[in-house]
Amino acid sequence: MEKTQKIRVCPRCGSSQIREAKTSVSGWLVPKTYYCSDEECGYSGPVFVEVEADEADKFKRAINGDK
Numbered sequence: 027m028e029k030t031q032k033i034r035v036c037p038r039c040g041s042s043q044i045r046e047a048k049t050s051v052s053g054w055l056v057p058k059t060y061y062c063s064d065e066e067c068g069y070s071g072p073v074f075v076e077v078e079a080d081e082a083d084k085f086k087r088a089i090n091g092d093k
């Protein structure tokens with residue numbers, strides 16, 4: 027049985043286009059920040075959500091509700 031791939035998604039909009047910010051400050055003690063690439067969302071913060079790849083759509087629908 028294959029391992030299910032996990033992906034990072036935005037906790038606000040559920041987009042999988044979340045990126046880790048690289049801080050130039052010399053490293054440790056600096057909390058990582060994650061950015062959502064979705065322009066309508068614009069999330070940035072210290073957390074992301076990790077879901078299994080085949081559940082990403084479900085997660086996104088749960089966040090956005092029925093459209």
Ligand SMILES: [Zn+2]
Nearest residue numbers: 036039062067
């Ligand atoms: Zn987002």
